Amino acid sequence: MALIVKKSPAKINLMLRIVGQRDNGYHELQSCFEILPWGDEMTFKTLSATQASVNISGFDEIASEDNLIYHAAELLKPYAQKICAIDIHVDKQIPSGAGLGGGSSNAATTLLTLNNIWQCHLDENTLLEMALRLGADVPFFVTGQSALVTGIGEHIEPMRFYRGYVLLLFPSVSIGTKDVFQHPELNRQQTPLSTPYLTDTDFWINDCFPVVLQAYPEVSKIFSVLSSDMLLRLSGTGSTLFALFNNKSEALKQQKIATAYCRTKLIEI
Structure with a gap:
C-alpha cells in the first residue's frame, strides 16, 4: 500500500468571452485562465487487487458514478499495465458550482496521477484528448499553468496575465x-x-x-x-x-x- 497526496488547484477566469456557438451546441470561448495556489487535496491510496478500480470519498451529494474522478479513471482503465485498486479521498476546499473548476481539476489530477500509478504510459497529447471528453476546463488543468484558452477548451496557450x-x-x-x-x-x-x-x-x-x-x-x-x-x-x-x-x-x-x-x-x- 502506498499513499500519494496531490494538490488539485482552483482557477479563476480573469476574462470569459463567448465568441460563437457550434452546430452541436458547444460554445466557442476566449478566456484568460489564471491557476491559483490553492484548492482541494487529493489522497490516492493504492491497494492490492486483481483489477483496476477506484473508490471515491469526500463528496456528500455526488454518487461515485456521477463524479468526474470516476469517469477519468474509466478512461484510463483499458491502458493500465499495473493492476491495482485505488482509494481516492478528496478534501474539498473548492465549493461546488463556484466557477473555480473544482470538479475539472479533480478529474485532471486523477488522469495525471493514475496514468503513473497504473503505468498507462500515455503522453500529454493523449491525456489532453481524454480530458476534453470529460469537460471543457479539464485540459487546462492537465497542463497545470495559467493560459489563454480558446475553442471549446482544446486550444491552450500558456501565459500569465496578472500578479497580485x-x-x-x-x-x-x-x-x-x-x-x-x-x-x-x-x-x-x-x-x-x-x-x-x-x-x-x-x-x-x-x-x-x-x-x-x-x-x-x-x-x-x-x-x-x-x-x-x-x-x-x-x-x-x-x-x-x-x-x-x-x-x-x-x-x-x-x-x-x-x-x-x-x-x-x-x-x-
Missing part, C-alpha cells in the same frame, strides 16, 4: 454551467480580443456575469452591497465573485468588510 492579490467571495449558491449556457439572454456573439489586449484589465469581461446577476439573487445581493468599494468580477459560469488588488493592506481591508456578507479567501498569485 485575489480576494474570492463565495455566495451561498451553486450554479450549474449548463443552466448559464442555456439562458436565452446570454450573449453568444462577443468580439474576441487580439493578443495586445489580453492583459489589459479594462477588457476583462465575463459574458455570463449579467445572466448570473439576473438569475441568482444570492450573487446579486453581495454584488450590490460590495461593488461600490471594489471592482467585482465573476469567475467562469459559477457563483464566485472576485476582486484584484496590488496592495495587500487594501485587500485585507476589503476582505474584512466582505466577511460580514459571505465566506472569503485571499490569495496571492
Whole structure:
C-alpha cells in the first residue's frame, strides 16, 4: 500500500468571452485562465487487487458514478499495465458550482496521477484528448499553468496575465454551467480580443456575469452591497465573485468588510 497526496488547484477566469456557438451546441470561448495556489487535496491510496478500480470519498451529494474522478479513471482503465485498486479521498476546499473548476481539476489530477500509478504510459497529447471528453476546463488543468484558452477548451496557450492579490467571495449558491449556457439572454456573439489586449484589465469581461446577476439573487445581493468599494468580477459560469488588488493592506481591508456578507479567501498569485 502506498499513499500519494496531490494538490488539485482552483482557477479563476480573469476574462470569459463567448465568441460563437457550434452546430452541436458547444460554445466557442476566449478566456484568460489564471491557476491559483490553492484548492482541494487529493489522497490516492493504492491497494492490492486483481483489477483496476477506484473508490471515491469526500463528496456528500455526488454518487461515485456521477463524479468526474470516476469517469477519468474509466478512461484510463483499458491502458493500465499495473493492476491495482485505488482509494481516492478528496478534501474539498473548492465549493461546488463556484466557477473555480473544482470538479475539472479533480478529474485532471486523477488522469495525471493514475496514468503513473497504473503505468498507462500515455503522453500529454493523449491525456489532453481524454480530458476534453470529460469537460471543457479539464485540459487546462492537465497542463497545470495559467493560459489563454480558446475553442471549446482544446486550444491552450500558456501565459500569465496578472500578479497580485485575489480576494474570492463565495455566495451561498451553486450554479450549474449548463443552466448559464442555456439562458436565452446570454450573449453568444462577443468580439474576441487580439493578443495586445489580453492583459489589459479594462477588457476583462465575463459574458455570463449579467445572466448570473439576473438569475441568482444570492450573487446579486453581495454584488450590490460590495461593488461600490471594489471592482467585482465573476469567475467562469459559477457563483464566485472576485476582486484584484496590488496592495495587500487594501485587500485585507476589503476582505474584512466582505466577511460580514459571505465566506472569503485571499490569495496571492
